[in-house]
Amino acid sequence: MNKDIQNxxxxxxxxxxxxxxxxxxxxxxGRIAAYHKQSVKVILVESPSIPAVGVGEGTWPTMRxxxxxxxxxxxxxxxxxxxxxxxxxxxxxxxxxxxxxxxYHPLVLPQGFNQGDLAGYWLNKEEKNGRSxxxxxxxxxxxxxxxxxxxxxxTAEYGAIANYAYHLDSGKFAVFLQKHCTEKLGVxxxxxxxxxxxxxxxxxIKSVSTQESGDISGDLFVDCTGFSSLLLxxxxxxxxxxxxxxxxxxxxxxxxxxxxxxxSPIASHTISTGQEAGWIWDIGLQxxxxxxYVYSSKHxxxxxxxxxxxxxxxxxxxxxxxxxxxxxxxxREKFWQNNCVAVGLSAGFLEPLEASALVxxxxxxxxxSEQLPATREVMDIVAKRFNETFLYRWDKIIDFLKLHYIxxxxxxxxxxxxxxxxxxxxxxLKEMMQLWKxxxxxxxxxxxxxxxxxxxxxxxxLYGMGFKSDYSHSQHLLNDWKFAEQQxxxxxxxxxxxxxxxxxxxxxxxxxxxYGFNEI
Amino acid sequence: MAKxxxxxxxxxxxxxxxxxxxxxxxxxxxxxxxxxxxxxxxAVQYPIVFTKNxxxxxxxxxxxxxxxxxxxxxxxxxxxxGMYLPLQIQRQxxxxxxxxxxxxxxxxxxxxxxxCIDVESPMISEAELIKTDSCNKxxxxxxxxxxxxxxxxxxxxxxLQGEADTKAFITTLKAMDLLQPLxxxxxxxxxxxxxxxxxxxxxxxxxxxxxxxKITSLHQSGLLQPIYTMIASLAQIYALIERKNQRIQSYx
Numbered sequence: 043m044n045k046d047i048q049n050x051x052x053x054x055x056x057x058x059x060x061x062x063x064x065x066x067x068x069x070x071x072g073r074i075a076a077y078h079k080q081s082v083k084v085i086l087v088e089s090p091s092i093p094a095v096g097v098g099e100g101t102w103p104t105m106r107x108x109x110x111x112x113x114x115x116x117x118x119x120x121x122x123x124x125x126x127x128x129x130x131x132x133x134x135x136x137x138x139x140x141x142x143x144x145x146y147h148p149l150v151l152p153q154g155f156n157q158g159d160l161a162g163y164w165l166n167k168e169e170k171n172g173r174s175x176x177x178x179x180x181x182x183x184x185x186x187x188x189x190x191x192x193x194x195x196x197t198a199e200y201g202a203i204a205n206y207a208y209h210l211d212s213g214k215f216a217v218f219l220q221k222h223c224t225e226k227l228g229v230x231x232x233x234x235x236x237x238x239x240x241x242x243x244x245x246x247i248k249s250v251s252t253q254e255s256g257d258i259s260g261d262l263f264v265d266c267t268g269f270s271s272l273l274l275x276x277x278x279x280x281x282x283x284x285x286x287x288x289x290x291x292x293x294x295x296x297x298x299x300x301x302x303x304x305x306s307p308i309a310s311h312t313i314s315t316g317q318e319a320g321w322i323w324d325i326g327l328q329x330x331x332x333x334x335y336v337y338s339s340k341h342x343x344x345x346x347x348x349x350x351x352x353x354x355x356x357x358x359x360x361x362x363x364x365x366x367x368x369x370x371x372x373x374r375e376k377f378w379q380n381n382c383v384a385v386g387l388s389a390g391f392l393e394p395l396e397a398s399a400l401v402x403x404x405x406x407x408x409x410x411s412e413q414l415p416a417t418r419e420v421m422d423i424v425a426k427r428f429n430e431t432f433l434y435r436w437d438k439i440i441d442f443l444k445l446h447y448i449x450x451x452x453x454x455x456x457x458x459x460x461x462x463x464x465x466x467x468x469x470x471l472k473e474m475m476q477l478w479k480x481x482x483x484x485x486x487x488x489x490x491x492x493x494x495x496x497x498x499x500x501x502x503x504l505y506g507m508g509f510k511s512d513y514s515h516s517q518h519l520l521n522d523w524k525f526a527e528q529q530x531x532x533x534x535x536x537x538x539x540x541x542x543x544x545x546x547x548x549x550x551x552x553x554x555x556x557y558g559f560n561e562i
Numbered sequence: 563m564a565k566x567x568x569x570x571x572x573x574x575x576x577x578x579x580x581x582x583x584x585x586x587x588x589x590x591x592x593x594x595x596x597x598x599x600x601x602x603x604x605a606v607q608y609p610i611v612f613t614k615n616x617x618x619x620x621x622x623x624x625x626x627x628x629x630x631x632x633x634x635x636x637x638x639x640x641x642x643x644g645m646y647l648p649l650q651i652q653r654q655x656x657x658x659x660x661x662x663x664x665x666x667x668x669x670x671x672x673x674x675x676x677x678c679i680d681v682e683s684p685m686i687s688e689a690e691l692i693k694t695d696s697c698n699k700x701x702x703x704x705x706x707x708x709x710x711x712x713x714x715x716x717x718x719x720x721x722l723q724g725e726a727d728t729k730a731f732i733t734t735l736k737a738m739d740l741l742q743p744l745x746x747x748x749x750x751x752x753x754x755x756x757x758x759x760x761x762x763x764x765x766x767x768x769x770x771x772x773x774x775x776k777i778t779s780l781h782q783s784g785l786l787q788p789i790y791t792m793i794a795s796l797a798q799i800y801a802l803i804e805r806k807n808q809r810i811q812s813y814x
Contacts, residue, residue, distance in 0.1 A: 195619030196760065557618045560736075562743060562762065 050244065051419035055261040056083060058414075061236055061250060061273060062266030063088035065098060065212055066386025066403045068219035070264050072112040073407040075227035078414065086223070087232040087250065087258055095268055095387060097296050097367065098212045099325045099332045100128060100312050100397030103149055105208055106200050108404045114222055116199035117558035122218045124211040124327040126308050126547055127192050129182050129204060131396070135316040137507050138451050145174050145506025146311070147396075148182035149205040151498045153529035153536075159519070161482035161501050163526035166513055175505035179529070181536035186310040188541060191550040199559035203544065207397075209312070209325045209332075232258065239277045246381045246418075247273065261418070263382040264410070271374070271388040278379045282390075284372040285440050288466055289447075290341065290457065291320050291393040294367040295351050296334035299358060308547040314395065316450070317350050318342060319457040323394060324354075328551055336369065336393050341457035369393060373436045378425035381418070383410060390436060395443045398494070402435065434492045441471040442495050442503075448475070449507035478504060482511055564680040566657050571705040574679065579655065579710070582696035583685040585642040588651045592628035595650050597724025598731055601788050603646045605795040607636075609802060611744060612732070612762035621732045621741065621762065623792075626802065629748070629756050635805040649724070653717045655683035675722065677715055731785055738776060740765050740789075746799065751807040752814070764793055 058074055060067050067086055075084045109119055119125055130148035137143045152160050160179055176183045182204050185192065192206035223229040238251035249257040250273075265273035274280050286292065313324040320337030335351040342350075344366070352359040373390025377383055385406040392398060409428060415421040447461035448471070460466065474487065483500035504511075513520065520526075545553075567573075588594060593613055596604060601623075604610055608625040615622050625648050627634045636644040642651075661674040679686075687697065698710035707715075735741055742765040746758045769789065772780075780786050 194616075196614040196616065197619075553617075553619065557620060560614065560619060560621065562741060 046243070050242070050246075051417060053261060053418045055415055055417065055421070056081075057260040058082060058084050058262045058264065059250065059258055059260030060084065060086040060264040060266055061088075062086075062268060062386075062388070063216060063220065064094035064266060064268065064386065065216050065219065065400065066268075066388075067264075067266035068216055068223055069108065069112075069403055070266060070385050070407040070410065071229045072219055072223045072227055073108070073411040074414065075223060075229050076112050077411045080228070082414065083230070084223075084228070085230045085232065085258060085260065087234055087236060087252060087255070089235045090233045091235065092268075094213065094216055095367065096213055096365070097294070097332065097334065098394070098399055099209050099327070100323075100394060100400070101207045101210065102397060102401040102404075103205055103207045104401055104404050106206075108408075110200060111408075112219075112222065113226065115561075117554060119208075119210075119218065120551065120554050121558075123215045124329050125215075126209045126327055126551060127310060128207045128209045128312060128325075129186050129192050129310045131312040131314055132186065133314050133316070133446070133503075133506065136314075136321070136446060136450055136452075139316060139454060145502070146176040146180070146183040146186065147499060147502040147506065148176055148180050148186070148311075149207065150180050150182040151496075152179035152501065153533045154525065155498055158522060158525050158529075159482055159484070160526060160529050161505060162511070162513055162516075162520050163523065163529075165482070165505070165511055166517070166520055167526070176502055179533060180502075181533055181540055184537040185540050185544060189307045189310055189546050189548075190540065190544040191310065191547045192544070193550070194543065194545060195550060195553045195557060195559070197559070198562050204540065209327055211327055211332075236272065239273065244380070247277075261381065262410075262414070262421075265382055265384040265388045266386050268387040269370070269391070271384060273382045274374055274377070274379060274384040274388055278382060280374045280376055280379055282370070282372055283375050284370065285392070286371050288440055288444055288468060289371045289393060290338040290461065290466075291336045291371065292369050293339050293344070293347070294334050294336045294365075294369055295344075295347055296332070296365045296367060297351065297355060297359070297362045299331040299333050299355055299362065301330065305548060308551065310547055312397065315354065316452065317354075318455040319347070319350075320393075321395070322351065322354050326547075338457055341455055341460070376429040377406075377432050378428045380425075381421060383425070383428065385410070389432070392436075392439060392443060395446060396439070396495070398439045398443075401494075402432070402439075405435070406432065431492050434490060435494050437468070437470065438492075438494045441468055441474075442499070444468065444471055445500070445503055446507075449504065449509055451508075474500075478509070478511055480512055480515060564657070565682045566659060566678040567681050568659060568661075568676045569656075569679045569700065571701045571707070575701050575703075575705060577679070577700050578687050578697050579685050579700065580687055580697050581685070581710075584651055584654045585637075585647065586684065587654045588627070588642065588648070589634055589637045590632040592631060592633045593624040593626055594648045596623050596625050596648055596728075597721060598623075598727045598788050599720060599724050600646075600649055601791040601795075604648065605791045605798070607644050607646065607798060607801070608648075608795065609798040610792045610795040612741060613760055621736070623728050623732070626761070626799070629758075629802070629806060635802060635809065649717060649721050653714065653721055655680040655685045656714050656718055658718050658722055677718060731788060734780070734783065734785060735764070735789075738768070738772065740768050742768075744796075748803060750803065750810055752810050754810075763796060764789055766793065 060071050071084050071086045130146055132144055132146050134144040154160055185204055192202055192204040224231045232255050234252040234255045236250045236252055240248045242248045247263045249259040251257050263273055309326040315322045319342035322335045325332040335347055337347050371392055377389045386403050413424050415424045448467060450458055452458035483497040485497050488497055604625050611624055611626050612621045613624050627636055636642055657678045659676050659678040661676050699708050700711045702708055741762050744758055744761040744763045749755045
């Protein structure tokens with residue numbers, strides 16, 4: 043073997059250079075620095091003139107583990123990032139658009155999920171009490187409808203009475219992470235513009251050139267440059283795989299809406315409301331809401347879209363600045379090329395229907411950190427596995443998002459009927475829908491280690507949107523109605539207990555600001 | 563609900579307090595807040611634990627009287643069976659209020675504490691209606707404070723200082739990471755089980771691993787004694803279990 047290649051292969055991964063700040067850059071920096079401590083040097087270089095995208099405010103429960111891994115206190119996080127608790131998503135007007143059309147995708151599993159097929163019993167029970175699936179099998183919906191928090195001031199930090207994630211201010215979160223990474227985790231921060239990429243003979247990146255800080259060398263480069271994908275997209279020219287044939291949304295109009303007063307209630311969940319050519323997200327932080335209309339420009343003009351958003355926001359809308367953000371739906375054909383891996387928008391983007399962007403950042407950061415190739419020799423293997431893992435995940439997310447559309451019965455705009463066109467539905471999703479014609483989604487439908495959404499999530503969406511699995515061939519499997527009844531009763535009990543014990547979000551967040559959570 | 567009013571020798575000249583009724587306040591409490599100065603008296607019968615204040619989530623010290631909410635195993639036949647009555651009960655029907663004469667600017671500074679009484683307390687009886695040994699007047703006929711009132715004020719002062727001491731104690735323990743959840747699964751004689759929830763105690767492993775400097779500083783602050791008193795008091799949980807078992811058996 044050529045001596046140079048041999049030497050290169052032995053090169054240890056000692057320095058990681060992250061290009062780009064924002065949440066992607068800082069979470070990745072933090073994960074690697076917290077895990078590897080002094081043994082790996084982490085440098086983050088970001089442009090002082092390119093702003094971060096500034097949206098991205100919904101997270102998954104994984105964010106709690108991520109904050110713990112970085113050594114961050116939940117009290118500090120809540121105080122400094124305008125954060126609130128998210129207990130799932132409420133989907134309104136997705137089925138037929140009528141006033142009472144809504145369902146929940148909560149974060150707590152249906153009662154007795156691991157012990158039996160409660161969904162099957164629910165579909166077949168004789169007493170249809172008019173309640174929805176999520177209402178009957180999960181107490182979290184009741185908590186959300188009442189604006190209650192998922193825990194009390196007595197619960198230890200990161201502990202939960204009901205499973206939860208966060209809504210957060212993305213700008214404040216990035217600043218908060220930057221402070222933590224540089225002051226507590228030893229990450230080196232360079233504010234400068236990257237204006238060139240220098241390569242080795244094997245096409246690896248040797249260093250990035252900057253305006254005023256010279257060349258920054260590293261062994262592994264992480265591309266967190268956002269939509270511009272400076273390293274993976276522009277330099278390595280890894281092609282982009284669009285999925286606009288499946289998910290039609292291509293534009294976002296985002297606005298920040300103040301509360302009516304300081305003590306206005308804060309919603310416990312993300313509200314997603316179906317509109318004529320897309321849907322509106324509504325996220326309640328402590329001091330303001332984040333609202334945005336994501337729509338398909340093929341099915342609506344910008345003017346119409348603004349009207350839709352204005353109608354949703356109400357009187358205040360005219361005085362609020364609106365940001366237009368183009369959404370190119372899809373992802374790179376691979377994410378790790380040579381010694382460069384993309385995390386965040388540089389890897390791809392989908393409409394935020396299930397808040398998947400930040401969790402993909404977390405999962406990427408975790409894998410890079412935990413599987414950091416010891417030497418260049420093994421980097422190609424890690425890269426291959428990273429690409430397989432995340433290509434699988436992107437596909438699964440696309441399928442799950444599409445699921446929300448194919449179950450709709452709305453006909454008010456071609457956007458909705460076009461979404462149900464079989465040509466726009468991935469084969470993998472069609473296949474699963476066939477299976478689920480006869481039974482509910484189960485854990486054995488999701489056996490990869492790289493699954494993103496659990497079977498319960500599919501149940502919540504399917505049955506929330508009125509899908510009916512036909513059990514006439516498998517009535518014999520529903521042979522323990524006593525179990526089912528126990529679970530429904532338990533759910534009612536838990537609704538009552540939770541309603542009595544839990545404070546409102548506003549109350550709890552005020553107390554956290556004042557007293558903080560204890561660590562135990 | 564308590565109705566707190568600042569006492570004065572005009573309005574309350576004729577009030578008589580029946581101290582034998584003080585105990586009733588604790589009849590349905592399974593946890594009573596306590597202060598450092600009474601630990602030694604409490605430890606003889608009650609487990610002393612930490613729990614979190616429902617309003618603020620902050621740690622407080624408490625004497626444990628029962629396993630379930632509203633269960634006081636020391637209250638039987640309308641009487642307190644224990645040997646020592648916690649200060650929080652003893653001081654009834656008196657409370658400490660803060661005077662707000664300064665207005666809003668000086669909140670938290672130069673507070674004046676005033677003695678208040680719960681005018682709706684069942685301990686208050688009209689003068690001359692009842693005369694027993696346990697009845698005490700607040701004021702003499704010419705408006706001077708009675709010995710009983712002076713004693714009550716002392717108790718309140720002890721409590722106030724005690725609360726500050728206890729808070730400092732807890733702050734120190736937290737800084738040294740000496741608190742841990744109390745986890746105990748208990749089976750009673752009727753096979754009913756309970757798992758203690760929301761109670762905390764001293765982490766004895768971490769205590770044993772403290773550096774000499776930290777131990778010395780605890781000793782010099784007078785905090786070693788309450789630490790070890792709390793640890794010793796945990797054994798009282800077994801006596802408490804016995805009390806519950808006896809109560810269960812007396813119903814069957």
